Amino acid sequence: MNKIAAQLRAAKSRPSAGGFSVDAQIAAKRSLMLAIGADISVPSTDPAVNLKTRYVLWLSQSFISRPVAVGVAGFVLAVSGLMTTVNAAQQSLPGDVLYTVKLINERAQLQLASLDRKAVLHTEFAETRLKEVAKLQSDTSGRDTNLVAQTIDAYTQEVASANQNLRELQASGNSTTVATASEVQQNLVALDSTITNSVGPAASSEESAAVTSAQTTTQVAQDDSVTVAVEAHNDENSEQSTRELNDMFLRQFAAIGTRKTFDMHRIAVIRASLEAHTDVLGASGIMTDTDLYRLERSINIAVADVAPAMDTFAMGGYRSAFDTLKHADTVLRGIEATLADAETAITTALMQASMPSSIADPQSAAPAADPLTQ
Numbered sequence: 001m002n003k004i005a006a007q008l009r010a011a012k013s014r015p016s017a018g019g020f021s022v023d024a025q026i027a028a029k030r031s032l033m034l035a036i037g038a039d040i041s042v043p044s045t046d047p048a049v050n051l052k053t054r055y056v057l058w059l060s061q062s063f064i065s066r067p068v069a070v071g072v073a074g075f076v077l078a079v080s081g082l083m084t085t086v087n088a089a090q091q092s093l094p095g096d097v098l099y100t101v102k103l104i105n106e107r108a109q110l111q112l113a114s115l116d117r118k119a120v121l122h123t124e125f126a127e128t129r130l131k132e133v134a135k136l137q138s139d140t141s142g143r144d145t146n147l148v149a150q151t152i153d154a155y156t157q158e159v160a161s162a163n164q165n166l167r168e169l170q171a172s173g174n175s176t177t178v179a180t181a182s183e184v185q186q187n188l189v190a191l192d193s194t195i196t197n198s199v200g201p202a203a204s205s206e207e208s209a210a211v212t213s214a215q216t217t218t219q220v221a222q223d224d225s226v227t228v229a230v231e232a233h234n235d236e237n238s239e240q241s242t243r244e245l246n247d248m249f250l251r252q253f254a255a256i257g258t259r260k261t262f263d264m265h266r267i268a269v270i271r272a273s274l275e276a277h278t279d280v281l282g283a284s285g286i287m288t289d290t291d292l293y294r295l296e297r298s299i300n301i302a303v304a305d306v307a308p309a310m311d312t313f314a315m316g317g318y319r320s321a322f323d324t325l326k327h328a329d330t331v332l333r334g335i336e337a338t339l340a341d342a343e344t345a346i347t348t349a350l351m352q353a354s355m356p357s358s359i360a361d362p363q364s365a366a367p368a369a370d371p372l373t374q
Contacts, residue, residue: 093132094151095144115169116180122162123187129155130194137200145204152199152210156217159188163221170228178241181229182248188222189255196336223326230318249313252325253306259332260303266339267292273346280353286345295335302331 089101106125110118129151136148162184170177195215202208229248233241271292274281306328313321 093135094147094154115165115172116174116176119162119165119169119180119184120187122158122165123184123191126155126158126162126191127187127194129158130191130198134198134200137203143203145207149204149206149210152207152214156210156214159191159214159217159221162188163224166225166228170232173235175236175238175240177232178229178236178244181225181232182244185222185225185229185248186251188218188225189252192218192222226322226326230322233318245318246313249318249321249325252322252329253310256303256306256325256328256332259336260299263299263332263335263339264296266343267296270339270342270346273350277346277350277353280349281346284345284349286349287342295338298331298335302328 089098089105092098092102106121106128110121113121133148133151133155136151137143166177166181166184169180174180192215195211195218199211202211226248229245233245270287271289274287274289306324309321309324312324
């Protein structure tokens, strides 16, 4: 077998077998190079010279390609470093070094987003601002009231921007207006609840004013999102817009029912506290059982007025049905504010009653006057 293979290899260069000799191959290559005007200088046959030539060629090519490689590597390192910085900035708070990077990242997202997505993004960034407020307020090392107020103001600006984008979307006649208004309204309801339940008591007049402005802006934006949805549906009147508007109404309808249950529970807790601590709260004048009964009655009336709104909506009276829900919401807000004041007063009175008299009443802890100093 080996002998046959050797004979075949030897035959490949024989002219009689149809092959070409080495000299014939070199001559043919030279003729071709001359025809195309290429350099026909014969390379050295010295292996050492060829090795040196190949090394010089590789070295020169490496110098040419090295700037490109360094540039690509630098770009990769820069991008990876930037991503690490951006990720770290997401946990930063107002006043931190990386907080500016966090805001720049948010603005970049807005620049790349469509108009309908911008409205939703603003509500998401508003939620981020409220989380930052909660963390700033929980800082036991030293609360910066100006920074808290500024962050609440930033929340207010995000909500206002969401409302503005929603109006612009409506003006453009975009078919996603109702769906976007529904999503924005849902986020605003959650934000309104967060302000009420998660933002702590104001520690300064600046904080108090900022919170009041934030609540007002959020409520106005909620009303506007409903108005935009109703008006856009009236213009479009499609099956999709009808479904979106219906979901929006049912969501608000269910929220009012949930709030009724929660507020009734709060009244029950207040009543139980007053009865269990009559020795401390009996003469405080915080709230009587009659006051609690009136609040219960007002809640029941407000929610009862909501039930017919379902029929009004089904008959196409969208604006009227939403107005009924808004009225109930306004009544419940007033009641909930009253309940919050009562809960704060009860908690404060019970805490003071549980303190030693020397702490609760600093005057009683004052040392008696020394007769010798009189």
